[in-house]
Amino acid sequence: MSLDDNVKRSADAGVAGGHHGDVMALPEIESFRDPETKAAKAHYDDADIYRDEKGFNEHTLRPMFFTTKSYFIFTLALGLVMAQGLGFFVYQTFVGLGMAGIHEPVYWGAYIATFVFWVGMSHSGTIVSSILRLTQANWRRPILRAAEAMTAFSLMVAGLFPLIHVGRLWRAYYMVPLPSQRMLWPNFKSPLMWDFCAINIYLTGSMTFLYIGLLPDLAVARDKAIAMGNWRRHYLKVLALGWRGSHREWSVYNKCSLFLAVIILLIAPSVHTIVSWDFAMTMTPGWHTTIFGPYFVVGAIYSGIAAVITLMITLRILFNLDDVIRKFHIDALGKLLLVIAIIWTYFYFCEFITNWYSHKPEEWEVMAWQGHRFPYHLMVMLGGSCLTIFCLSWRRFRSCMPCMFALTLLVNCGMYIERYLIVVPILSRRDNPFMWTDYTPTITEVGIIVASFAYFIFLYAIFIKLFPIVTMADVKEGVIVSGDVRLGRHAVRVQVKE
Amino acid sequence: MSDHYTVLGLYRKVETITKAGDPIREAFGVKDGDIEVLSSAAYPDGALLDDKELLHQVESRQFLFPFLMGFVGFGAGVILAGGTGYIMNLIVGGKSPFTYAPTGVITYEFTLLFGVIGSVLSLLYYAGLPNWTDRAYDPEVADGALGLLVKVYSKEDQEKAAKIMEDYGAYKIKKGVNDF
Amino acid sequence: MRTLKESIKVKSFNYKKHNDYSWSMIIDLDRCNGCGACVIGCQAENNVATVGEEEVGKKRNMHWLRIERYIEGEYPHVKVRFLPMMCQHCAQAPCESVCPVYATYHNPEGLNVQVYNRCIGTRFCGNNCPYSVRYFNWFDSSFPEPVNNQLNPDVSVRERGVMEKCSLCMQRIRRGKDTAKDEGREVQDGDIQPACAQTCPTGAITFGNINDHESKVYKMAHSGRAISLFEEKGTHPAVKYLKGGTNDVIG
Structure with a gap:
């Protein structure tokens, strides 16, 4: 039985009563359609879905319950890409890490660059989500879930790379502090150990954050699934924990979200700082700088927000969510991206000018060697700073979906190359000139890295089919706590803040 | 532990449910913890029901x-x-x-x-989560209805409460035993 | 009862006061003619894998000891200098503290020890070694007939995926100490000779106990010609070099 049938049946039975529109006691939306009110237009440029809560539920749950044929074809294609990566990985594990292009002294290559990239990607979701939660930014509401899910999944992908990259995968559990007869204990003085702890803790934290955010929406989805007799009811019943939406639950829940937002906000920057310390704690020229911590964190947020925008536009198009994820949201995220782009550019410049000015031979050698890859640098500069800052300064550009899609992809290409430039050329030009070499990734590395992207998209695709992708409860709350105030000929949207 | 009875009344409007809360509390002297509002979104504390005192206690300990x-x-x-x-x-x-x-x-x-x-x-x-037992609930809450849930200790009180709720504009009443 | 602070101090520093031995190696750069015998001696002694031409081309050779060749000047006034480079056994080794599983640590006799069985192959140590003297087993090493007959039974053959490096011929140090103990005396100069020192035709490599003030290495280390490589890194290597430059080997 489909959702629509069910709606009809309950309507016929007179249970639902029909008048759902008046539940939300909204002011007359038509007034916002007044062509004179520009700000209102930005909010309500599409059909208004928030008026009818039942309709809203069905609309936002549609991507979850209804699956098209092209979805299956798409996931199958992703599966094939993942399969080739898995093949390379298994082969590499059984034959030896020599299948990758790394060699003495470039011991870390594309794997670690990709690891840093994915950890970076994970920083947008929770940071953006918790900052926006704490500042009670009203426009955050529909995009939270998608951003938080991105965090969890990119971390899951990132966590694979250290495993892919270690020499003895079958001994990787030595890093877990398990008391045993072998008397093996991890070395907590090692930045890698901090990294191991931080990544795991961040994964735990962001998964929790995602799940706690999901809880009320799971209850909605559960009720729908039970009404429809859908197979999803089995796990939704369990995961929703018997949520009823009582006021006590909501009150405790909001408090808990607040705690989590604060804690996540403390964890997230520390995670990427620690990732940067994997490099900065060494005495390798080019890596050993104090700037790496904040530089990495800003870079992470930068690529993360760009990825959120890419993802939003994709979701908007694929699942017809243009009335939930509006142009206004992309515009607001674009402004955020602009600010971060400027900060990142500042760091990029700082790193360059200190090295250039002091011209210490060992550090300058690294810089000069990076300079040999001028096309890469051009890409970083264009994608990372100049072009982005220029384009994002225009409102017309920010609200142009294809432009934003292309630009955010460019930003992430630039950021990937930036990570590559941090890891590889610096190792190619170490202290000992006798060992200077170059490095190019092999087909094994490329295959596995491509598969990691497919894996991320795959996880996301699965998630969309299993859980509600729009933060429904938050959107509803937004409708409740906001109303409009008329100022002469203008209608101004206001929000109640606690 | 003796049995308790519950009444769940569903409302469509915020204004209606805010009016229904106080008469019920007065009629039975319902304690703070025995009356609840079910909603699909978080309303500010005290917007639907005057239970700020109880929640204040909870919140001051939750941290x-x-x-x-x-x-x-x-x-x-x-x-x-x-x-x-x-x-x-x-x-x-x-x-x-x-x-x-x-x-x-x-x-x-x-x-x-x-x-x-x-x-x-x-x-x-x-x-009080997780609680997977069958509790007083209606799926319409998820679709935007507001539920007023009250716990009483006798069958007569249950009937009375249902009556009051209907009088104050509930479009649907659900009665239950031991499922607060 | 010692205070916590005191006990930490005793445990962490001043090996040299609490242990009889502190091994050191002195390499006289003036005597090195770059023949490469030490490289082969080391390879034979320590079961170092031969990786083949192609892998060496990719810089995956495993030589624990390598001869670095530097060319000074423009043709035709060219001077070639050689620098035998192996693990420097730093007192404050950058490679040690970054290992997440304690696969490399500092032993009480001042050696930087690699524990193959603990290593999981993160290669962090290799990245933090300024001398680039740590080698990774990219593949399983193969010792086809009849090479397997010359494997040294005292040294384990390493699995793929672990780091390895010069151990200053740990097995020979052990044997030397045992013999000295059996004879009821301290280890003296000449008791222990790592494979490279034994092989070197010009006697450029000297090994000994730097705690013994009568030993050759002590005197050489205090001769005024002694330098440490990358001294500015503050790693305090146990391997020291005697400055060259007065003797033109090839030129």
């Missing part, structure tokens, strides 16, 4: 969970990073067995990890 767990995490971090390093005592890089900075890093992370766990525990403890 203790992450806070105390944070302390536990702090201890765990110090012991794990500093303590074991000192006991196992293997010299690396000319560094002392107990090092402050790495211990600090690990301790920071563990404090926050336990803070996360504490926050979740606070939610589960104070919200």
Whole structure:
């Protein structure tokens, strides 16, 4: 039985009563359609879905319950890409890490660059989500879930790379502090150990954050699934924990979200700082700088927000969510991206000018060697700073979906190359000139890295089919706590803040 | 423990449900914890029902969970990073067995990890979750209806409460036993 | 009862006061003619894998000891200098503290020790070694007939995926100490000779106990010609070099 049938049946039975529109006691939306009110237009440029809560539920749950044929074809294609990566990985594990292009002294290559990239990607979701939660930014509401899910999944992908990259995968559990007869204990003085702890803790934290955010929406989805007799009811019943939406639950829940937002906000920057310390704690020229911590964190947020925008536009198009994820949201995220782009550019410049000015031979050698890859640098500069800052300064550009899609992809290409430039050329030009070499990734590395992207998209695709992708409860709350105030000929949207 | 009876009335409008709460409380002298509002979104405290006092009690204690767990995490971090390093005592890089900075890093992370766990525990403890039993609930709450749920201790009171709710504009009444 | 602070101090520093031996190696750069015998001696002694031409081309050779060749000047006034480079056994080794599983640590006799069985192959140590003297087993090493007959039974053959490096011929140090103990005396100069020192035709490599003030290495280390490589890194290597430059080997 489909959702629509069910709606009809309950309507016929007179249970639902029909008048759902008046539940939300909204002011007359038509007034916002007044062509004179520009700000209102930005909010309500599409059909208004928030008026009818039942309709809203069905609309936002549609991507979850209804699956098209092209979805299956798409996931199958992703599966094939993942399969080739898995093949390379298994082969590499059984034959030896020599299948990758790394060699003495470039011991870390594309794997670690990709690891840093994915950890970076994970920083947008929770940071953006918790900052926006704490500042009670009203426009955050529909995009939270998608951003938080991105965090969890990119971390899951990132966590694979250290495993892919270690020499003895079958001994990787030595890093877990398990008391045993072998008397093996991890070395907590090692930045890698901090990294191991931080990544795991961040994964735990962001998964929790995602799940706690999901809880009320799971209850909605559960009720729908039970009404429809859908197979999803089995796990939704369990995961929703018997949520009823009582006021006590909501009150405790909001408090808990607040705690989590604060804690996540403390964890997230520390995670990427620690990732940067994997490099900065060494005495390798080019890596050993104090700037790496904040530089990495800003870079992470930068690529993360760009990825959120890419993802939003994709979701908007694929699942017809243009009335939930509006142009206004992309515009607001674009402004955020602009600010971060400027900060990142500042760091990029700082790193360059200190090295250039002091011209210490060992550090300058690294810089000069990076300079040999001028096309890469051009890409970083264009994608990372100049072009982005220029384009994002225009409102017309920010609200142009294809432009934003292309630009955010460019930003992430630039950021990937930036990570590559941090890891590889610096190792190619170490202290000992006798060992200077170059490095190019092999087909094994490329295959596995491509598969990691497919894996991320795959996880996301699965998630969309299993859980509600729009933060429904938050959107509803937004409708409740906001109303409009008329100022002469203008209608101004206001929000109640606690 | 003696049986209790519940009445769940569903309302469509915020204005209606806010009016229904007080008469019921007055009629039976219902305590704070025995009356609840079910909604699909978070209303500000006290917007639907005057239960601020109870929630205030809960909220003033809720922060203790992450806070105390944070302390536990702090201890765990110090012991794990500093303590074991000192006991196992293997010299690396000319560094002392107990090092402050790495211990600090690990301790920071563990404090926050336990803070996360504490926050979740606070939610589960104070919200009474998980509870997978069949409780007074209606799927229409998810679709935007507002539910007024009250707990009484006799059958007659249950009938009375249902009556009051209907009088105050509930479009649907559900009665139950032991499912508050 | 010692205070915590005191006990930490005793445990962490001053090996040299609490242990009889502190091994050191002195390499006289003036005597090195770059023949490469030490490289082969080391390879034979320590079961170092031969990786083949192609892998060496990719810089995956495993030589624990390598001869670095530097060319000074423009043709035709060219001077070639050689620098035998192996693990420097730093007192404050950058590679040690970054290993997440304690696969490398500092032993009480001042050696930087690699524990193959603990290594999981993160290669962090290799990245933090300024001398680039740590080698990774990219593949399983193969010792086809009849090479397997010359494997040294005292040294384990390493699995793929672990780091390895010069151990200053740990097995020979052990044997030398045992013999000295059996004879009821301290280890003296000449008791222990790592494979490279034994092989070197010009006697450029000297090994000994730097705690013994009568030993050759002590005197050489205090001769005024002694330098450490990358001294500015503050790693305090146990391997020291005697400055060259007065003797033109090839030129």
